[in-house]
Amino acid sequence: MRNLKADVVRKAALLNGWDQVLRNLCPEISTKAFDKPGKHVACPVHGKSTRSGDGFRFLNKKVPFRDSGGAVCNTCGIFADGFALLMWLKGINFADAVAMVGAECNIRTTDDENAQERINKESQAKLAERKRAFEEKERAENVYLRGRLNQIWSETFALTHPIAEPGRLYLASRKILCWDKQGAERAVRFHPSLASYNEDGQFEGDYPAIVAKVSKQGRPITLHRYFLTEKGMKAPVESCKKMCAYPSDVVVTGGGIFVQQPVGWVEDVCEGLETAWAIETGMDLVITVVPTVNATLLESFEPGPQTKLVRIWADKDKSGRGEQAALELKKRLWEKGIQAQILLPPLPIAEGEKSVDWNDVLIQLGRMGFPKGKRAVA
Ligand SMILES: [Zn+2]
Numbered sequence: 530m531r532n533l534k535a536d537v538v539r540k541a542a543l544l545n546g547w548d549q550v551l552r553n554l555c556p557e558i559s560t561k562a563f564d565k566p567g568k569h570v571a572c573p574v575h576g577k578s579t580r581s582g583d584g585f586r587f588l589n590k591k592v593p594f595r596d597s598g599g600a601v602c603n604t605c606g607i608f609a610d611g612f613a614l615l616m617w618l619k620g621i622n623f624a625d626a627v628a629m630v631g632a633e634c635n636i637r638t639t640d641d642e643n644a645q646e647r648i649n650k651e652s653q654a655k656l657a658e659r660k661r662a663f664e665e666k667e668r669a670e671n672v673y674l675r676g677r678l679n680q681i682w683s684e685t686f687a688l689t690h691p692i693a694e695p696g697r698l699y700l701a702s703r704k705i706l707c708w709d710k711q712g713a714e715r716a717v718r719f720h721p722s723l724a725s726y727n728e729d730g731q732f733e734g735d736y737p738a739i740v741a742k743v744s745k746q747g748r749p750i751t752l753h754r755y756f757l758t759e760k761g762m763k764a765p766v767e768s769c770k771k772m773c774a775y776p777s778d779v780v781v782t783g784g785g786i787f788v789q790q791p792v793g794w795v796e797d798v799c800e801g802l803e804t805a806w807a808i809e810t811g812m813d814l815v816i817t818v819v820p821t822v823n824a825t826l827l828e829s830f831e832p833g834p835q836t837k838l839v840r841i842w843a844d845k846d847k848s849g850r851g852e853q854a855a856l857e858l859k860k861r862l863w864e865k866g867i868q869a870q871i872l873l874p875p876l877p878i879a880e881g882e883k884s885v886d887w888n889d890v891l892i893q894l895g896r897m898g899f900p901k902g903k904r905a906v907a
Pocket of ligand 1: 575
């Protein structure tokens with residue numbers, strides 16, 4: 530039935546659990562997303578993105594997925610609740626989404642609706658208890674995650690330490706020479722044997738790793754890891770670059786790997802750590818580049834209070850994602866009255882490759898590939 534009371538249906542979905550309702554209504558969404566809310570799966574609308582993997586997941590922080598039915602796709606946008614999700618996924622309007630959820634919760638007539646309204650009233654205490662239990666569980670989880678992040682960091686060594694040879698071998702293979710720069714050990718370190726788990730939580734082995742601290746306004750948020758072999762090659766795991774899970778009461782947007790807080794009026798920023806250090810190497814170590822880890826975080830980069838110009842050293846991707854993120858950041862900065870300049874690698878994307886970045890420029894062209902005039906500015 531159309532024109533059901535949205536509020537009655539929403540509470541019915543809450544009582545049944547949005548997870549159950551949507552599992553039945555949305556066979557186009559991978560069951561893996563339902564089995565582990567928060568896990569990334571292929572987007573049911575646009576499919577798999579070409580570079581950063583699967584971009585779709587259910588929202589499960591602050592409010593559990595079961596209570597909201599919300600989801601996000603890095604490309605398609607945020608859907609705050611189950612109705613918004615259905616409208617987007619099925620291409621229907623709000624009234625149809627309400628009718629669809631209503632039918633799933635056995636609300637098809639006005640009598641059903643009245644009966645449900647009574648049930649909703651009687652269930653308030655039960656829902657409050659469910660909310661309290663979730664918040665308690667989340668608090669405990671946050672304590673655990675903080676402890677784990679501190680534990681990993683406490684087990685790391687400076688990249689200059691003899692034990693960090695695999696880390697130095699890897700960076701040397703990327704022609705990066707600035708791993709011993711002053712202060713680097715505050716943000717980028719080496720772990721001799723770190724456990725790697727894949728997206729499904731399966732253990733893949735213990736490997737040496739470069740560990741980088743992702744922070745925001747001086748406050749540590751999480752750790753980014755580069756899993757390696759003893760010989761400094763990329764570790765044979767599903768994904769050798771991984772961000773650690775972090776507490777739900779902090780946000781990573783606006784974060785980056787800061788070796789030092791910005792000092793001058795010019796800031797340099799890029800996506801990856803290797804890219805940042807490759808640019809510093811190519812520019813004779815006269816500039817400091819802040820890596821933001823990925824394209825999404827590059828978009829949300831927050832410049833320091835004295836910054837007047839941001840140079841964005843973009844990645845060139847076949848998907849266009851790197852340039853899109855750089856343009857997005859440039860637009861945001863201009864709106865704040867801060868100048869921004871995008872620097873693209875002066876190389877074409879090689880046959881069979883997905884992207885080219887400034888680390889490739891350093892490897893293929895050496896210092897000659899870097900803009901000379903820029904050295905003077907910094
Ligand atoms: Zn999508």
